[in-house]
Each structure stands twice: as C-alpha cells, then as structure tokens.
Amino acid sequence: MEDLLRTLSAATIIPHRDPTGSLLFSVDHCFTIRGQGTVMTGTVLAGTAKVNDPIEIVATKDTRKIKSMQMFRLPVQQAVQGDRVGICVPNFDAKLLERGFAAAPGTLHTIYGAVVCVSKIPYFKHPIRSRAKFHVTLGHETVMAKLQLFQSDKSIRPLELDYSEEYRHLEEVPESSDSCTAFALIELETPVVGQKGQLMIASKLDSDIHQNACRLAFHGRLIEAYLDRDYHSTQLFKLKIFKTKERSGVVERMQDRESVIVRNMVKKETDIGKFERLKVQLSTGEQGFIESAFGKSGKIKVRIPGGLKESTVVALTKPAKAKTANGDIDEDAGPRDATADASVILVKLEFKRFIHDSRKQMIQS
Secondary structure (H helix, E strand, O other), X not given: OHHHHHHHHHHOOOOOOOOOXXXXXXXXXXXXXXXXEEEEEEEEXXXXXXXXXXXXXXXXXXXXXOOEEEEOOEEEOEEEOOOEEEEEEOOOOHHHOOOEEEEOOOOOEEEEEEEEEEEEOOOOOOOOEOOOEEEEEEOOEEEEEEEEEEEEOOOOOOOOOOOOOXXXXXXXXXXXXXXXXXXXXXXXXXXXXXXXXOEEEEEOOOOOOOOOOOOEEEEEEEEEEEOOOOHHHHOHHHOEEEEEEEEEEEEEEEEEOOEEEEXXXXXXXXXXXXXXXXXXXXXXXXXXXXXXXXXXXXEEEEEOOOOXXXXXXXXXXXXXXXXXXXXXXXXXXXXXXXXXXXXXXXEEEEEEEEOOOOOOOOEOO
C-alpha cells in the first residue's frame, strides 16, 4: 500500500495557480437566496476575486460589488485561479443568467471577428477550406462563422499577427503535423463575448450524427480580436492577405524592334490605365512592360526596353503559309498573324492583389 501511495504521489501534478491578472470567472449556475442576494457558482479561470471587489456580469453588462464568497460552505475573503467558489452579489435577477462569464470590469469584450492559428484535429477527415462555414465555440457560446485561410511565407510562423507582413491566401489547410499549420480569419455571424488568447474550437455540428466520424475540425487561440462591428472596413485593410493573379495574351504583330501589339489579355472595356507600367514577359524570354492601349478593341502596346531577340523578330516577320484557292501554298503571302500556327508568342502578366484592399490595386515585386 505504501508503494502504491508513493507511486500515486510521484505521479500527481500540482498545477501552478497564478493569482495575478484580471479576474475571469466561469459561471455554471445562478440562483437567489432570499435576504442575501444572488449567488453565482463556478470556477475562477484567471486572476483573483475578493470580497468588495467590483465584478461585471458580462451577458447583461451589469456591474455589482462582491458581497460575500463561500468555498465548500465556508466563508472566504478571496478565491484565486482554479478555485471552485460561490460569489454572492446584491440586486441582480438570477433569471438573467444561467451560464456564462463574470469578470473584472472591462476584461471581456464583444467580438465580431477574430484571427486564430489553426491546429487541425487529426481525426477530422474532411478538408478545411476558405469560405466554408463552421460552428465555432468560445466559452459557453457556439455560433456560425465563415473562414478565410492564409499563411506566412516565413519558415517560422509566430503566434502573433505582424501587420507589416504579407500573407498568402490559402484555399485549404495543408496536411501537416505542425501545431499551427495556417491562420484563419473567423467572420462571426453572431457576435460573442471573449478576449484575446481565448481558446476557440471549430466543428461541423450539422454533420450526420449517425456516421462514425469526428465532428471537431480544428482549434486555436485568438491571436487577434476585432471589437468593431464595422471591422471589415475599419480594420481588415491592415491585414495584407494576397492572391496571386495571372493574365496572358498573344503577340499579334511587331510594331518595331522594341514594341509589340498584344491581344486577348484584356477586354475592350477594360481601363488600360490601371495596367500601364506593369511588367510582362514573352514566352521567348524577353521582359517588358505595358505601355498603353492600342486602338479601342482591347489590344495593348508592350514596350521591350532591351529589344526583341533576333529569333523573335524572325518569328514575327516570317511569311504565313497561306493557301490559295486550289489548296497550294501561297509563297507570296505577307507577314503572318502570330496566331496563325502553333508557334504563337505568348505574353504573361503576373501580379498579386490584396483581398481587403478597397482600391483593388495590382502589385508586382
């Protein structure tokens, strides 16, 4: 028996309780005692509660003074992180609160959106994609939310957002054993009460409960919380999430040895001014930039500062092998259209666009 006790004692871990910081109290029951007040029972998650300290009932935004406290039917003057306690407050209707949070005034806020570092639950077998909707749980509240996934190109992914950094948009969370594989912007359909650093769990509760499958998708702590109802317009512009875009066109003809006319890259109603000075590359290797529109049919003029290669000039001035009425090759045909055969010269335009940029600018490195 003594060996068993020693083994159990050695395996027992006494958790460290931190009495510092703001009070956060998880309420699991609330009732009234006539002549005393309203009692909230629960667990101190952070900080310290003391008699006569102010405490905010977060759900109703009411602030009351702690009248008295009890732990295991014994009166106490304070309770710290990890303690199970009953807190009595005056002049509060117990019917207004069943479960929820109480905290030091100003500790918890109404959150309309958040960013978390995604840790995928390995037993969830479905993909986690951008624009997908999940049930997200923070504290005692579960609401619907839409995801926007993004990732840092740095090898080390910090657990804090760096608004000076650019992040790449992701369509799907990559398969990885890392604890944090991607960031997710959580766009809440209904605001919830919480704070930065709080644990969030995302799940697919609308899945078939009769299937033998895990419905918990991922978890993560809030590394950013947006407290403004209009955060889409007032705050998200600082979050530089970009998508890589690509357009291509075909060289129609050479204007001179330093410029070509390109078609099929933009529509005729496109404002070419937004594309001017953007860099492009020919499939033959030359680099240039969009100089201006050419006519009103959607064609553009591309300037090649270093000049066209001799082989490119030959290809663009090579006579077309047109056929006569009787099917013979017409050797006297003029300069060819670059799309007349398979050896067309393509022009590629690559740029990135930030998702939350209201001006929709095209950026090139």
